[in-house]
Amino acid sequence: MSRKDIQKKQEEIELAQDLPVFAPAADIYEKEDAILVVCDMPGVDDKHVDVTLDNDELTLTGYQHIEEPEGYELLHRGYAEGIFRRSFTLTSEINREKIEAKITNGILRLTLPKAEEVQPRKISVSAG
Amino acid sequence: MLMVRRYENDPFAELKSLQREMNRLFNGYATGPSDDYPAVNIWSSAEEVLVTAELPGFALDDISITVKNNYLTIEGERKPQKMEEGVKCHRCERGSGRFLRSFTLPYEAEADKVKATYRDGVLTIRAPRAEHSKPRQIKITAD
Numbered sequence: 001m002s003r004k005d006i007q008k009k010q011e012e013i014e015l016a017q018d019l020p021v022f023a024p025a026a027d028i029y030e031k032e033d034a035i036l037v038v039c040d041m042p043g044v045d046d047k048h049v050d051v052t053l054d055n056d057e058l059t060l061t062g063y064q065h066i067e068e069p070e071g072y073e074l075l076h077r078g079y080a081e082g083i084f085r086r087s088f089t090l091t092s093e094i095n096r097e098k099i100e101a102k103i104t105n106g107i108l109r110l111t112l113p114k115a116e117e118v119q120p121r122k123i124s125v126s127a128g
Numbered sequence: 129m130l131m132v133r134r135y136e137n138d139p140f141a142e143l144k145s146l147q148r149e150m151n152r153l154f155n156g157y158a159t160g161p162s163d164d165y166p167a168v169n170i171w172s173s174a175e176e177v178l179v180t181a182e183l184p185g186f187a188l189d190d191i192s193i194t195v196k197n198n199y200l201t202i203e204g205e206r207k208p209q210k211m212e213e214g215v216k217c218h219r220c221e222r223g224s225g226r227f228l229r230s231f232t233l234p235y236e237a238e239a240d241k242v243k244a245t246y247r248d249g250v251l252t253i254r255a256p257r258a259e260h261s262k263p264r265q266i267k268i269t270a271d
């Protein structure tokens with residue numbers, strides 16, 4: 001990374017810090033073998049979303065960019081440019097190595113598979 | 129749920145927008161769609177009106193847009209998340225159901241030429257101004 005790139009990156013970060021942070025609506029589902037997290041992030045594509053895991057804290061961040069059209073007059077603002085952010089604390093039953101995330105049509109979906117040892121299993125009983 | 133919003137001549141527009149912003153900050157965890165669903169931004173120029181709406185996770189068939197004179201309506205249905213049997217929902221904040229929102233445009237639009245695109249959960253509508261509603265320069269002739 002050249003100096004210019006670093007500077008650009010820093011500018012981006014600083015710019016991002018000035019933006020308001022919104023908590024997007026999220027659903028959490030539990031399946032037998034995984035936890036699913038579904039989160040609304042309209043206007044965010046795969047290049048502007050970050051999923052980070054810091055110890056037990058899972059953080060979802062989406063950067064929504066609004067292109068202000070030039071030569072237009074703003075009549076109504078129902079939503080402003082900002083950052084979507086939600087954090088969740090993972091329990092020990094989640095297999096941290098196998099977390100998957102994808103974003104389509106402004107919806108971020110995470111699959112957090114449960115570790116093998118906590119999945120319910122059937123124990124066969126033998127007569128004897 | 130029919131909502132008609134007027135954005136012109138509202139002295140409290142700025143205040144309301146601040147209130148909305150605050151609500152959005154604090155009520156991010158709200159269940160179901162709020163009064164202002166979907167959130168929209170509206171711009172206009174001399175040639176067209178540009179509307180963007182936050183509609184994440186929609187199929188194109190589930191949104192319909194109608195334009196009549198200077199009246200724009202967006203309606204649709206957000207289908208509930210489909211889940212297999214035996215899946216428990218621990219937190220269900222994302223609502224589902226029908227919505228309808230109408231707007232009065234600052235001038236009549238050419239209904240046949242309205243274009244809409246959908247990308248990353250944001251709907252963008254461009255409604256060009258109707259030819260007959262464009263202002264006309266009137267020549268003054270000396271007598």
